[in-house]
Amino acid sequence: MTEPANLPPGESAGPDPDEAGGPKDDRHFVTALARGLAVLACFGRGRTFMANHDIAEACNLPRSTVSRLTYTLTKLGYLHYVEEVGKYRLGTALIALSSTALGGLDVRHIARPALREVANFANASVGLGVRDRLSMRYVDCQRGPAAIALNLDIGSRISLPRSAMGRAYLAVCDARERAAIYDELCALDPVAWPRLRDSIERAIAEYREIGCSTSFGAWQDEVSAIAVGFHPGGGLPAMAVNCGGPTVITDPRTLMEVVRPKLIEAVRDLEGVMGA
Known part of the structure; x- marks a missing residue:
């Protein structure tokens, strides 16, 4: 498992996005949760395996933030870290969620x-x-x-x-x-x-x-x-x-x-x- 990495000096993470569409002045909106879901959502057709820097670019988030998110999601089984390629893929815990939702x-x-x-x-x-x-x-x-x-x-x-x-x-x-x-x-x-x-x-x-x-x-x-x-x-x-x-x-x-x-x-x- 890779450790959280800080952004290199001078590298901008871009604007702080609320990818799920929540307004920044909405006190009921949980930004951390939205970011975690955005990480899961960026996987898909043609994106089976993604490294932290790939996810950071796709979600427009700092790499340090993405590293903490992927670590947490992996611990919960929603992501799986593939040592051979040094990247993440969707985990088996999502199968239960998707099966329940579709069912x-x-x-x-x-x-x-x-x-x-x-x-x-x-x-x-x-x-x-x-x-x-x-x-x-x-x-x-x-x-x-x-x-x-x-x-x-x-x-x-x-x-x-x-x-x-x-x-x-x-x-x-x-x-x-x-x-x-x-x-x-x-x-x-x-x-x-x-x-x-x-x-x-x-x-x-x-x-x-x-x-x-x-x-x-x-x-x-x-x-x-x-x-x-x-x-x-x-x-x-x-x-x-x-x-x-x-x-x-x-x-x-x-x-x-x-x-x-x-x-x-x-x-x-x-x-x-x-x-x-």
Whole structure:
């Protein structure tokens, strides 16, 4: 285990971030807890192993702070230090947490047959997602028989403002939450925000007109997708179901003319079953 290292002389740790979005004058916000969760959140696809300096850069935190956090998380089993590479990976204690969290989402089990039916009908990928800060996180995914499919699975994150799933979520969440998301997106990139805001507003207007959101090359150049948001009830936040794939096999016209009615019907039936 590496000992906490101080920043070299003259090296700046950057601004003191509250990565979980808590205001600095909020006395109820526990910054240390937020930082620990931010460390865990920076692991993911392509980031299986990370050293303290990698984590410090990803979280914009001092290396000394990160070293203490990784030491504590390792002691608790949420991180595991791999001696051979001198880096950390996610620990087994997270398995229990994730299993409990996903197991409590009854909507996943209820929705799965409908998701699978739409996936087979559209010969595409169909995902169920929830909001994760400024991303959408897949909690379930079904694939049709297509030879080419999106490289997305349970746990994958995609853009909130640019994906069909994220736009559908923004269309159905309440106005207060949407305003808070707008504030975060603006703070993230004030220069790009006006154009991004206009694209989101157009997507919300489109959703109200045709019953779904679209993303044809907005998230990734060669990916086409549509999505429908819904409220599952039972104290759960809004969710969204998308359907899409590589444009070469899942073209926008087929999605809009053939798949869209099927997807809308499936989500409305799911809403009815959930009692929302």
